[in-house]
Amino acid sequence: MNKHQLLKMGLPDDCVPAAIQAVQAAVDAGVCKGKQGPDYVRRILTDPAAYRDDPVFGDLARAIQEGNEEAPRREPIAYRTWGEAHIEAASHAQMRQACSLPNAVGGALMPDAHVGYGLPIGGVLALEGAVCPYxxxxxxxxxxxxxxxxxxxxxxxxxxxxxxxxxxxxxxxxxxxxxxxxxxxxxxxxxxxxxxxxxxxxxxxxxxxxxxxxxxxxxxxxxxxxxxxxxxxxxxxxxxxxxxxxxxxxxxxxxxxxxxxxxxxxxxxxxxxxxxxxxxxxxxxxxxxxxxxxxxxxxxxxxxxxxxxxxxxxxxxxxxxxxxxxxxxxxxxxxxxxxxxxxxxxxxxxxxxxxxxxxxxxxxxxxxxxxxxxxxxxxxxxxxxxxxxxxxxxxxxxxxxxxxxxxxxxxxxxxxxxxxxxxxxxxxxxxxxxxxxxxxxxxxxxxxxxxxxxxxxxxxxxxx
Incomplete structure (x- = not known):
């Protein structure tokens, strides 16, 4: 079973590593033989909820289920700006997107702000339980x-x-x-x-x-x-x-x-x-x-x-x-x-x-x-x-x-x-x-x- 076969049966690309690991773990645990791996993946694709708590295939099932879900549309949390007259619209666009993160709790934009990668330079972003490298x-x-x-x-x-x-x-x-x-x-x-x-x-x-x-x-x-x-x-x-x-x-x-x-x-x-x-x-x-x-x-x-x-x-x-x-x-x-x-x-x-x-x-x-x-x-x-x-x-x-x-x-x-x-x-x-x-x-x-x-x-x- 390889990546091409998994993608052909409809498995999302970002779930391929989890599928390969799960099938290998199942073989090692004696749950199935290698040639049965594709059948297990098809069953999980059909009904991932049924396998969410499975000790071997649970991670794969949850990954598939999460990938099928649509992200909840979250309105950006409010943030305060200092020096509004000195800040261009593109910096605000970046700040609004950052404030739409699911773990965003608060933010602020400083008067020296300008466009950066991800968060604008001059941006302050408070996250709960997470850190963002960029x-x-x-x-x-x-x-x-x-x-x-x-x-x-x-x-x-x-x-x-x-x-x-x-x-x-x-x-x-x-x-x-x-x-x-x-x-x-x-x-x-x-x-x-x-x-x-x-x-x-x-x-x-x-x-x-x-x-x-x-x-x-x-x-x-x-x-x-x-x-x-x-x-x-x-x-x-x-x-x-x-x-x-x-x-x-x-x-x-x-x-x-x-x-x-x-x-x-x-x-x-x-x-x-x-x-x-x-x-x-x-x-x-x-x-x-x-x-x-x-x-x-x-x-x-x-x-x-x-x-x-x-x-x-x-x-x-x-x-x-x-x-x-x-x-x-x-x-x-x-x-x-x-x-x-x-x-x-x-x-x-x-x-x-x-x-x-x-x-x-x-x-x-x-x-x-x-x-x-x-x-x-x-x-x-x-x-x-x-x-x-x-x-x-x-x-x-x-x-x-x-x-x-x-x-x-x-x-x-x-x-x-x-x-x-x-x-x-x-x-x-x-x-x-x-x-x-x-x-x-x-x-x-x-x-x-x-x-x-x-x-x-x-x-x-x-x-x-």
């Missing part, structure tokens, strides 16, 4: 880290001092999709259990070689001027030099997402085929638990990635760290909201629980803000993760020439060491407009103005 994102645990250092502010503009900061950025990290160190960096995260999933175990060497690198797309490392209008972060009010970075879990995180999204899609009942990239994994399954463990390992790895970047760059700059702030986005957290335990996905959204600190960046020419969350329950204690794109990377490359933008920014006191035309300021929303739209989500406690910027300049494909 609602977390490709670059799992993409992260912000800011370190305030003991250098004098004039180092950012002084022609004798600034080259030291430029050199630290050039030598302290690597950029690009395939960026790897020839000599491994050290961090305790590599002593963790990388065998939580096959994909993490097989990618450990890659992860080690990419530890302390910054990827491509909108990843960056930059020095800038941090302004504290009042005492904060254990520091007096005033101006400070700070290092800000944006990177994630690199190639290994992408592999985790791709692997488990494919598994989720393969397990998606035919009646839910419309959800595609929004395929989910139930948390009471082995695949769901594996993804959760791998995702959390990628969170630890992304944090370590930034630790190494800051350790290298700060040391090369001859400085010491005075204080710091950091946070994930592109992640899922198990949280309690409204008395229910939920899996809250923040894809391009910043955790903003009451009192929680975070960093929301603008662009290479506009400020980033250090914020403190207000814990707004309507946003599931979330806020924007940046300015948000208004232009695709393809259109940006058609419209802008990086060298021209680089020269213009130099005149304005911003030195861009490398970047692509798809990351110039004109491709982003105005960060101050985004911040005005979320005053009920976060309060601003400091402003960071970029002065020396390093991004990927080789044109490699973005990872997030």
């Amino acid at each position: 609602a977390v994102g490709v670059d799992i645990a993409c992260r912000m880290k800011l370190s305030i250092v003991d250098l004098p502010p004039e180092a950012l503009v002084n022609e004798k001092l600034r080259p030291g900061l430029e050199d630290a950025l050039e030598r302290g990290t690597l950029f690009g999709t395939g960026g790897r160190w020839k000599r491994r960096q050290e961090h305790s995260v590599m002593d963790a259990d990388w065998a939580v999933a096959r994909v993490t175990r097989e990618n450990k060497d890659k992860a080690w070689s990419q530890l302390g690198t910054s990827g491509s797309g909108n990843h960056f490392a930059e020095f800038g001027l941090l302004t504290l209008d009042r005492p904060e972060l254990g520091l007096e009010a005033g101006e400070y030099v700070a290092l800000l970075s944006h990177s994630g879990s690199r190639g290994t995180g992408m592999s985790v997402c791709s692997t488990y999204s494919a598994i989720a899609r393969s397990k998606l009942p035919k009646k839910y085929g419309e959800f595609g990239y929004l395929a989910w994994l139930d948390m009471d399954t082995e695949a769901g638990q594996e993804y959760w463990a791998a995702m959390n390992l990628m969170g630890d790895y992304a944090a370590a990635n930034h630790d190494v970047i800051h350790r290298n760059v700060v040391k090369l700059a001859g400085a010491k760290v005075l204080a710091g702030v950091e946070n994930h986005h592109n992640f899922a957290w198990k949280e309690t909201h409204g008395g229910r335990d939920l899996y809250v996905h923040r894809k391009g959204a910043t955790p903003a629980g009451k009192g929680v600190l975070g960093v929301i960046p603008g662009s290479m020419a506009s400020p980033a803000y250090v914020v403190r969350g207000k814990g707004n329950p309507e946003s599931f204690a979330s806020a924007a993760h940046g300015a948000g794109r208004v232009m695709s990377r393809t259109k940006a490359k058609e419209k802008y020439t990086f060298r021209a933008v680089q020269k213009d920014l130099e005149k304005k006191g911003i030195r861009v060491l490398s970047a692509g035309a798809d990351e110039v300021p004109g491709v982003y929303k105005e960060i101050d407009a985004v911040m005005r739209e979320q005053q009920d989500l976060v309060e601003t406690i400091a402003r960071f103005d970029p002065k020396v910027v390093k991004m990927c300049g080789d044109g490699s494909k973005a990872e997030d």
Whole structure:
């Protein structure tokens, strides 16, 4: 009995593996002989309900029965939007589809929202008992880290001092999709259990070689001027030099997402085929638990990635760290909201629980803000993760020439060491407009103005 024979008798394609396993199990248990297998499959196809509780053929019967059922048409659950004027219709379409998932409990759309895969960037989605790999994102645990250092502010503009900061950025990290160190960096995260999933175990060497690198797309490392209008972060009010970075879990995180999204899609009942990239994994399954463990390992790895970047760059700059702030986005957290335990996905959204600190960046020419969350329950204690794109990377490359933008920014006191035309300021929303739209989500406690910027300049494909 092979796949062709099973399909010819009318068995749905996605039920073939279950049929082959069931017949083999029946033969091994002495329930039937191999040549009787097709007859059993025909009987189950005719009346799957009669075999639902059968110890051998029950899984096959339930799979067939489920495939015959039509998905209940569910109206999308309500979600609140911040910054409606800045969000295009396509992002709302994606959000409505996500809010139609059978396990969706709540959602929110942040003012920096734009179209992504499955869930829009800037989307917050709360699921009950399930996790969705593409609602977390490709670059799992993409992260912000800011370190305030003991250098004098004039180092950012002084022609004798600034080259030291430029050199630290050039030598302290690597950029690009395939960026790897020839000599491994050290961090305790590599002593963790990388065998939580096959994909993490097989990618450990890659992860080690990419530890302390910054990827491509909108990843960056930059020095800038941090302004504290009042005492904060254990520091007096005033101006400070700070290092800000944006990177994630690199190639290994992408592999985790791709692997488990494919598994989720393969397990998606035919009646839910419309959800595609929004395929989910139930948390009471082995695949769901594996993804959760791998995702959390990628969170630890992304944090370590930034630790190494800051350790290298700060040391090369001859400085010491005075204080710091950091946070994930592109992640899922198990949280309690409204008395229910939920899996809250923040894809391009910043955790903003009451009192929680975070960093929301603008662009290479506009400020980033250090914020403190207000814990707004309507946003599931979330806020924007940046300015948000208004232009695709393809259109940006058609419209802008990086060298021209680089020269213009130099005149304005911003030195861009490398970047692509798809990351110039004109491709982003105005960060101050985004911040005005979320005053009920976060309060601003400091402003960071970029002065020396390093991004990927080789044109490699973005990872997030």
